[in-house]
Amino acid sequence: APQVAADVLDVYQVKPPKTDGYTINDHPHLLNTGISKLFEALRRQVIALDPCVTEEFLKLYVAYKAETNFVDVVPQAKRLRLSLNMRFPEIYDPKGICKDVTNIGRWGNGDVEIGLERLEDLPYVMGLIRQAFEKQMGNG
Structure with missing residues:
Protein backbone atom coordinates (compact mmCIF):
# COMPACT_ATOMS: atom_id res chain seq x y z
CA ALA A 1 0.00 0.00 0.00
CA PRO A 2 1.24 3.53 -0.69
CA GLN A 3 2.61 5.51 2.23
CA VAL A 4 1.07 8.93 2.94
CA ALA A 5 2.66 11.34 5.40
CA ALA A 6 0.66 11.99 8.57
CA ASP A 7 0.55 15.75 7.94
CA VAL A 8 -0.98 15.15 4.49
CA LEU A 9 -3.56 12.75 5.93
CA ASP A 10 -4.42 15.27 8.65
CA VAL A 11 -5.49 17.84 6.04
CA TYR A 12 -8.12 15.45 4.67
CA GLN A 13 -9.40 14.02 7.95
CA VAL A 14 -12.92 15.06 8.90
CA LYS A 15 -12.54 17.28 11.93
CA PRO A 16 -15.33 17.76 14.45
CA PRO A 17 -16.48 21.39 14.48
CA LYS A 18 -14.98 23.47 17.26
CA THR A 19 -17.69 24.98 19.38
CA ASP A 20 -16.00 26.50 22.45
CA GLY A 21 -19.45 26.07 23.96
CA TYR A 22 -21.25 28.18 21.33
CA THR A 23 -23.68 26.85 18.74
CA ILE A 24 -26.10 28.21 16.18
CA ASN A 25 -28.62 28.50 19.03
CA ASP A 26 -26.47 31.25 20.59
CA HIS A 27 -27.18 33.43 17.55
CA PRO A 28 -30.90 34.30 17.68
CA HIS A 29 -30.82 36.02 14.28
CA LEU A 30 -29.80 32.70 12.70
CA LEU A 31 -33.00 31.15 14.02
CA ASN A 32 -35.05 33.70 12.05
CA THR A 33 -36.42 31.93 8.97
CA GLY A 34 -35.26 34.39 6.31
CA ILE A 35 -31.76 34.85 7.68
CA SER A 36 -31.37 31.16 8.56
CA LYS A 37 -32.04 30.13 4.94
CA LEU A 38 -29.47 32.63 3.73
CA PHE A 39 -26.95 31.50 6.34
CA GLU A 40 -27.45 27.80 5.53
CA ALA A 41 -26.87 28.46 1.82
CA LEU A 42 -23.77 30.54 2.61
CA ARG A 43 -22.27 28.03 5.04
CA ARG A 44 -22.76 25.12 2.61
CA GLN A 45 -20.89 26.96 -0.11
CA VAL A 46 -18.10 28.25 2.15
CA ILE A 47 -17.47 24.78 3.62
CA ALA A 48 -17.47 23.32 0.09
CA LEU A 49 -14.55 25.56 -0.94
CA ASP A 50 -12.00 23.06 0.36
CA PRO A 51 -11.77 20.06 2.71
CA CYS A 52 -9.57 22.09 5.09
CA VAL A 53 -12.28 24.72 5.77
CA THR A 54 -13.69 24.59 9.30
CA GLU A 55 -16.60 26.41 10.91
CA GLU A 56 -16.44 27.76 14.45
CA PHE A 57 -19.33 29.38 16.32
CA LEU A 58 -18.05 32.13 18.59
CA LYS A 59 -19.93 34.43 20.94
CA LEU A 60 -20.41 37.28 18.43
CA TYR A 61 -19.82 35.71 15.02
CA VAL A 62 -19.24 32.53 13.05
CA ALA A 63 -15.67 32.03 11.80
CA TYR A 64 -14.66 30.09 8.69
CA LYS A 65 -11.02 29.08 8.73
CA ALA A 66 -8.39 27.36 6.67
CA GLU A 67 -5.08 28.34 8.27
CA THR A 68 -6.76 31.26 10.07
CA ILE A 97 -20.46 46.29 -2.76
CA CYS A 98 -17.47 45.95 -0.41
CA LYS A 99 -16.91 48.50 2.31
CA ASP A 100 -13.46 49.54 3.53
CA VAL A 101 -13.43 49.07 7.32
CA THR A 102 -9.68 49.50 7.75
CA ASN A 103 -8.96 50.92 11.23
CA ILE A 104 -12.65 50.69 12.23
CA GLY A 105 -13.42 48.52 15.25
CA ARG A 106 -15.69 45.66 14.19
CA TRP A 107 -16.44 42.11 15.26
CA GLY A 108 -14.59 39.88 12.84
CA ASN A 109 -11.22 39.98 11.09
CA GLY A 110 -10.09 41.88 8.01
CA ASP A 111 -10.52 45.20 6.26
CA VAL A 112 -13.33 44.25 3.86
CA GLU A 113 -17.00 44.22 4.88
CA ILE A 114 -19.96 42.94 2.85
CA GLY A 115 -23.65 43.00 3.72
CA LEU A 116 -25.47 39.90 2.42
CA GLU A 117 -29.25 40.28 2.43
CA ARG A 118 -30.51 38.28 -0.56
CA LEU A 119 -29.91 34.76 -1.80
CA GLU A 120 -29.59 36.14 -5.35
CA ASP A 121 -26.39 37.95 -4.29
CA LEU A 122 -24.74 34.78 -2.97
CA PRO A 123 -22.90 33.76 -6.19
CA TYR A 124 -21.21 37.17 -6.44
CA VAL A 125 -20.43 37.25 -2.71
CA MET A 126 -18.93 33.75 -2.92
CA GLY A 127 -16.55 35.10 -5.58
CA LEU A 128 -15.41 37.71 -3.06
CA ILE A 129 -15.10 35.12 -0.28
CA ARG A 130 -13.09 32.88 -2.62
CA GLN A 131 -10.61 35.74 -3.09
CA ALA A 132 -10.02 35.91 0.69
CA PHE A 133 -9.68 32.11 0.85
CA GLU A 134 -7.23 31.98 -2.08
CA LYS A 135 -5.22 34.85 -0.60
CA GLN A 136 -4.86 32.93 2.65
CA MET A 137 -3.90 29.73 0.84
CA GLY A 138 -1.20 31.58 -1.12
CA ASN A 139 -3.03 31.49 -4.46
CA GLY A 140 -4.26 35.08 -4.48
Whole structure:
Protein backbone atom coordinates (compact mmCIF):
# COMPACT_ATOMS: atom_id res chain seq x y z
CA ALA A 1 0.00 0.00 0.00
CA PRO A 2 1.24 3.53 -0.69
CA GLN A 3 2.61 5.51 2.23
CA VAL A 4 1.07 8.93 2.94
CA ALA A 5 2.66 11.34 5.40
CA ALA A 6 0.66 11.99 8.57
CA ASP A 7 0.55 15.75 7.94
CA VAL A 8 -0.98 15.15 4.49
CA LEU A 9 -3.56 12.75 5.93
CA ASP A 10 -4.42 15.27 8.65
CA VAL A 11 -5.49 17.84 6.04
CA TYR A 12 -8.12 15.45 4.67
CA GLN A 13 -9.40 14.02 7.95
CA VAL A 14 -12.92 15.06 8.90
CA LYS A 15 -12.54 17.28 11.93
CA PRO A 16 -15.33 17.76 14.45
CA PRO A 17 -16.48 21.39 14.48
CA LYS A 18 -14.98 23.47 17.26
CA THR A 19 -17.69 24.98 19.38
CA ASP A 20 -16.00 26.50 22.45
CA GLY A 21 -19.45 26.07 23.96
CA TYR A 22 -21.25 28.18 21.33
CA THR A 23 -23.68 26.85 18.74
CA ILE A 24 -26.10 28.21 16.18
CA ASN A 25 -28.62 28.50 19.03
CA ASP A 26 -26.47 31.25 20.59
CA HIS A 27 -27.18 33.43 17.55
CA PRO A 28 -30.90 34.30 17.68
CA HIS A 29 -30.82 36.02 14.28
CA LEU A 30 -29.80 32.70 12.70
CA LEU A 31 -33.00 31.15 14.02
CA ASN A 32 -35.05 33.70 12.05
CA THR A 33 -36.42 31.93 8.97
CA GLY A 34 -35.26 34.39 6.31
CA ILE A 35 -31.76 34.85 7.68
CA SER A 36 -31.37 31.16 8.56
CA LYS A 37 -32.04 30.13 4.94
CA LEU A 38 -29.47 32.63 3.73
CA PHE A 39 -26.95 31.50 6.34
CA GLU A 40 -27.45 27.80 5.53
CA ALA A 41 -26.87 28.46 1.82
CA LEU A 42 -23.77 30.54 2.61
CA ARG A 43 -22.27 28.03 5.04
CA ARG A 44 -22.76 25.12 2.61
CA GLN A 45 -20.89 26.96 -0.11
CA VAL A 46 -18.10 28.25 2.15
CA ILE A 47 -17.47 24.78 3.62
CA ALA A 48 -17.47 23.32 0.09
CA LEU A 49 -14.55 25.56 -0.94
CA ASP A 50 -12.00 23.06 0.36
CA PRO A 51 -11.77 20.06 2.71
CA CYS A 52 -9.57 22.09 5.09
CA VAL A 53 -12.28 24.72 5.77
CA THR A 54 -13.69 24.59 9.30
CA GLU A 55 -16.60 26.41 10.91
CA GLU A 56 -16.44 27.76 14.45
CA PHE A 57 -19.33 29.38 16.32
CA LEU A 58 -18.05 32.13 18.59
CA LYS A 59 -19.93 34.43 20.94
CA LEU A 60 -20.41 37.28 18.43
CA TYR A 61 -19.82 35.71 15.02
CA VAL A 62 -19.24 32.53 13.05
CA ALA A 63 -15.67 32.03 11.80
CA TYR A 64 -14.66 30.09 8.69
CA LYS A 65 -11.02 29.08 8.73
CA ALA A 66 -8.39 27.36 6.67
CA GLU A 67 -5.08 28.34 8.27
CA THR A 68 -6.76 31.26 10.07
CA ASN A 69 -10.08 33.04 9.60
CA PHE A 70 -10.74 34.04 6.00
CA VAL A 71 -14.38 35.07 6.45
CA ASP A 72 -16.34 35.89 9.59
CA VAL A 73 -20.14 36.10 9.60
CA VAL A 74 -21.89 38.43 12.04
CA PRO A 75 -25.60 37.55 12.10
CA GLN A 76 -27.84 40.62 12.13
CA ALA A 77 -31.62 41.01 12.12
CA LYS A 78 -32.03 41.56 8.36
CA ARG A 79 -28.67 40.55 6.91
CA LEU A 80 -25.40 38.75 7.38
CA ARG A 81 -22.43 41.07 7.83
CA LEU A 82 -19.34 39.41 6.40
CA SER A 83 -15.76 40.37 7.20
CA LEU A 84 -13.15 39.18 4.70
CA ASN A 85 -9.69 38.76 6.15
CA MET A 86 -7.75 40.68 3.52
CA ARG A 87 -6.70 44.24 2.82
CA PHE A 88 -9.30 46.40 1.09
CA PRO A 89 -7.06 47.41 -1.86
CA GLU A 90 -6.56 43.70 -2.68
CA ILE A 91 -10.24 42.84 -3.29
CA TYR A 92 -11.53 42.73 -6.85
CA ASP A 93 -15.13 43.98 -6.55
CA PRO A 94 -16.50 45.23 -9.89
CA LYS A 95 -19.98 45.80 -8.38
CA GLY A 96 -18.53 47.96 -5.60
CA ILE A 97 -20.46 46.29 -2.76
CA CYS A 98 -17.47 45.95 -0.41
CA LYS A 99 -16.91 48.50 2.31
CA ASP A 100 -13.46 49.54 3.53
CA VAL A 101 -13.43 49.07 7.32
CA THR A 102 -9.68 49.50 7.75
CA ASN A 103 -8.96 50.92 11.23
CA ILE A 104 -12.65 50.69 12.23
CA GLY A 105 -13.42 48.52 15.25
CA ARG A 106 -15.69 45.66 14.19
CA TRP A 107 -16.44 42.11 15.26
CA GLY A 108 -14.59 39.88 12.84
CA ASN A 109 -11.22 39.98 11.09
CA GLY A 110 -10.09 41.88 8.01
CA ASP A 111 -10.52 45.20 6.26
CA VAL A 112 -13.33 44.25 3.86
CA GLU A 113 -17.00 44.22 4.88
CA ILE A 114 -19.96 42.94 2.85
CA GLY A 115 -23.65 43.00 3.72
CA LEU A 116 -25.47 39.90 2.42
CA GLU A 117 -29.25 40.28 2.43
CA ARG A 118 -30.51 38.28 -0.56
CA LEU A 119 -29.91 34.76 -1.80
CA GLU A 120 -29.59 36.14 -5.35
CA ASP A 121 -26.39 37.95 -4.29
CA LEU A 122 -24.74 34.78 -2.97
CA PRO A 123 -22.90 33.76 -6.19
CA TYR A 124 -21.21 37.17 -6.44
CA VAL A 125 -20.43 37.25 -2.71
CA MET A 126 -18.93 33.75 -2.92
CA GLY A 127 -16.55 35.10 -5.58
CA LEU A 128 -15.41 37.71 -3.06
CA ILE A 129 -15.10 35.12 -0.28
CA ARG A 130 -13.09 32.88 -2.62
CA GLN A 131 -10.61 35.74 -3.09
CA ALA A 132 -10.02 35.91 0.69
CA PHE A 133 -9.68 32.11 0.85
CA GLU A 134 -7.23 31.98 -2.08
CA LYS A 135 -5.22 34.85 -0.60
CA GLN A 136 -4.86 32.93 2.65
CA MET A 137 -3.90 29.73 0.84
CA GLY A 138 -1.20 31.58 -1.12
CA ASN A 139 -3.03 31.49 -4.46
CA GLY A 140 -4.26 35.08 -4.48
